[in-house]
Amino acid sequence: MKKLFPALFLFVILLSLFSFPAQAANVYDKENLLSASEKQLLEKRIQDIAATYHFDVVIVTVDSLNGKSAMEYADDYYDENGFGFGPNHDGLLFLLAMDSRDYWTSTSGYGIKAFTDYGIRYISDNVVGLLSEGEYYRAFDKYLDYVDMFLAEAATGTPFDIEHTVKTSNYYLIRVSLTVAISAAIAFLVVGIMKSKMKTANKQRYALNYVKEGSFQVTSDKDLFLYTTTTRQKVESSSSSGGSSTHSSSSGNSHGGGGGKF
Numbered sequence: 462m463k464k465l466f467p468a469l470f471l472f473v474i475l476l477s478l479f480s481f482p483a484q485a486a487n488v489y490d491k492e493n494l495l496s497a498s499e500k501q502l503l504e505k506r507i508q509d510i511a512a513t514y515h516f517d518v519v520i521v522t523v524d525s526l527n528g529k530s531a532m533e534y535a536d537d538y539y540d541e542n543g544f545g546f547g548p549n550h551d552g553l554l555f556l557l558a559m560d561s562r563d564y565w566t567s568t569s570g571y572g573i574k575a576f577t578d579y580g581i582r583y584i585s586d587n588v589v590g591l592l593s594e595g596e597y598y599r600a601f602d603k604y605l606d607y608v609d610m611f612l613a614e615a616a617t618g619t620p621f622d623i624e625h626t627v628k629t630s631n632y633y634l635i636r637v638s639l640t641v642a643i644s645a646a647i648a649f650l651v652v653g654i655m656k657s658k659m660k661t662a663n664k665q666r667y668a669l670n671y672v673k674e675g676s677f678q679v680t681s682d683k684d685l686f687l688y689t690t691t692t693r694q695k696v697e698s699s700s701s702s703g704g705s706s707t708h709s710s711s712s713g714n715s716h717g718g719g720g721g722k723f
Contacts (some may be wrong), residue, residue, distance in 0.1 A: 463604040487544075492522040492559050495647070503598075514612045516571065517544050517552030518603055526558045531720050534558070535567035536710035542613045545569050550714070555604055557592070557723075561665045564592060565720030573717040575615035577622045581719040592723035622703040 468686050486506045488500050493523075495503070506520045519539065533676045535556040540543070545552040549570030556565045562583065584607040591600035612622050621627055665671055705717040 464636075467559055487517070488601075489521045492524055492557070494522050494557075494559075496598075497502065497602075499598040503601055503605065506602070510605065510609055510612065511546070513609075514616070516553065516575075516612055517550075518605065518608055519544050519547050519552065519554040520604075522559065522597075524558075524706060525560050526563065529567035530679070531556060531563035532567065532716075532718060533578060535565045535709065535714070535720075536714070536716045537716065539567050539569060539716070540710055542716050546622070553608070555601075556720075557597075559574050563720060564589065564723050566718050568705070569637045569714065569719040571615075573707060573715070576717065577620060577703060577705045578717070578719060579623045579626070580611055580621045581717075583621070583627055584608075585719065585721065589723045591605045596631045598638045624703055657685070660713050 481511070482644075486504060488495070488503050490500060502518060505602050510516060519542075521535070521538055523534070529537070535554050538556070539550075539552070539554045544550065544554065545568065551570035551572060553566055553568045553572040553576060556567070566576070566581050568581070568641065580641055584604060588600045591597075591603065591668070610627075611621055620627050707715050707717050710716055
């Protein structure tokens, strides 16, 4: 019996190690660009996004693409590791390849709808500067900010796209300032012209003094149409270039995406 308990204890330990794998991670930092604490913070943010939107987000850093394009590597990594929620594998993967300085976003399922070509370009343009500066944690953290924002907008039924672009607070401030400035300039110009034409006019105390004697004579009368009403209706165009362009991965799954160099 004395030998039975240690053997049973060892069996339980081995069982816990091999029969119940740890919870799958979503940050695969093969290039060690992140500290352990930074990786945990990103994992927590990804878990929150998954809990809110049932949407999988994966971050991958690698040394080499092993002969593949960034698009092929990202698509295959996503498919071969079984990422994504539901039957359509809803989610996206953000890939960095350090040797070629490539980055790529691969979308799948609902990700293709929520992250249009415009959306992927917008997010990339706002994080690529941090990647170029080597601020990898800040870049990934900011990337997740945009993922959260774009998913929230897509949940309203109208994802960000070329006809529904992201509007920042600076955009509204600049637009209001320009409107006020242009209106003031036009008003100043018009009043100035009117004033210049009135140099010979003198202010009169009584309204009757403004009427030239004998100038008001009624010689005929007629009916005139002074106003008309025009109704306009927008005609929707079928030639919009918005939305997401898609392609098939080597496993035959449909993906959207986009990327470039950092």
